[in-house]
Amino acid sequence: MTRIQHPPPTSSKITLLAGLVAAVLVTIGVVWWSHTQDAKVAPKTQPDEFPVPSDAQLHHKLTAEQYHVTRENGTETAFHNPHWDNHKPGIYVDIITNEPLFSSLDKFDAGTGFPSFTKPIAPEHVVEKVDNSFNMVRTEVRGKKSDSHLGHVFGDGPPPTNRRYSVNSAALRFVPAEKLREEGFLEFLPLFLQPAAPPANSHDVT
Numbered sequence: 001m002t003r004i005q006h007p008p009p010t011s012s013k014i015t016l017l018a019g020l021v022a023a024v025l026v027t028i029g030v031v032w033w034s035h036t037q038d039a040k041v042a043p044k045t046q047p048d049e050f051p052v053p054s055d056a057q058l059h060h061k062l063t064a065e066q067y068h069v070t071r072e073n074g075t076e077t078a079f080h081n082p083h084w085d086n087h088k089p090g091i092y093v094d095i096i097t098n099e100p101l102f103s104s105l106d107k108f109d110a111g112t113g114f115p116s117f118t119k120p121i122a123p124e125h126v127v128e129k130v131d132n133s134f135n136m137v138r139t140e141v142r143g144k145k146s147d148s149h150l151g152h153v154f155g156d157g158p159p160p161t162n163r164r165y166s167v168n169s170a171a172l173r174f175v176p177a178e179k180l181r182e183e184g185f186l187e188f189l190p191l192f193l194q195p196a197a198p199p200a201n202s203h204d205v206t
Contacts, residue, residue, distance in 0.1 A: 052097060052146055066095055069170040070148035073133070073140075078113030081169035085109075089177040089192050091121055091185060092167075096146040099125040101172065102165065105191060108157075110164055115172065117165040118157050121188065128153060141165060 058067060068074035078084070083092065092102040092115070103121040110116035120126040124144070131140035131152065141150040150171045157164030175183050177192040 066170045069168045070096060073149040076168045076170050083115040083169035083172060083174060084113050086174060091175050091188055092172040093175055094143045094146050094148060095171055095173050096148055097143065099143060099145055100185060101125055103191065112166060115167045115169055118161045118163060
């Protein structure tokens with residue numbers, strides 16, 4: 001009768017220890033790989049890496065409408081632009097330099113056919129100037145780094161700011177919340193991990 005040989009207790013302990021060490025090494029490897037990926041992805045689209053292109057380059061990069069709005073202080077057609085009725089969570093960045101400008105959390109329906117916001121997401125990237133064109137006195141909003149014409153700001157918005165930033169879609173690029181990590185806007189990701197307040201409604205004159 002053949003006797004079954006059982007491995008000695010020390011052999012089982014060594015096997016278990018080796019398995020635990022391997023699991024720890026795998027975990028460390030995964031964490032390290034994730035960190036290096038974040039390090040590679042996060043900064044790749046930050047504004048500092050986007051110098052303002054020359055006028056000739058902008059003619060090639062932008063559509064005719066985008067160039068007209070951003071460089072010739074134009075105004076796009078109301079209700080016929082990509083962002084006026086966009087209700088997805090995310091941020092709106094400068095079409096030229098990728099600077100973060102506005103958030104969907106501050107967006108509201110002003111009834112004008114243009115994207116409207118109660119405040120910028122990063123005020124340091126927005127400049128306000130007096131605009132005396134068309135025999136009116138208005139406050140123009142421009143991108144600080146790109147010097148792009150964005151739109152105008154009015155004092156008839158909803159609380160809490162009572163301001164309405166009426167912005168041209170042609171001056172903006174929308175980054176969905178699920179793409180913020182990939183595009184390097186990690187600092188704004190926590191904003192979309194909590195319930196958003198319902199959008200306010202207002203009516204105005206552009």
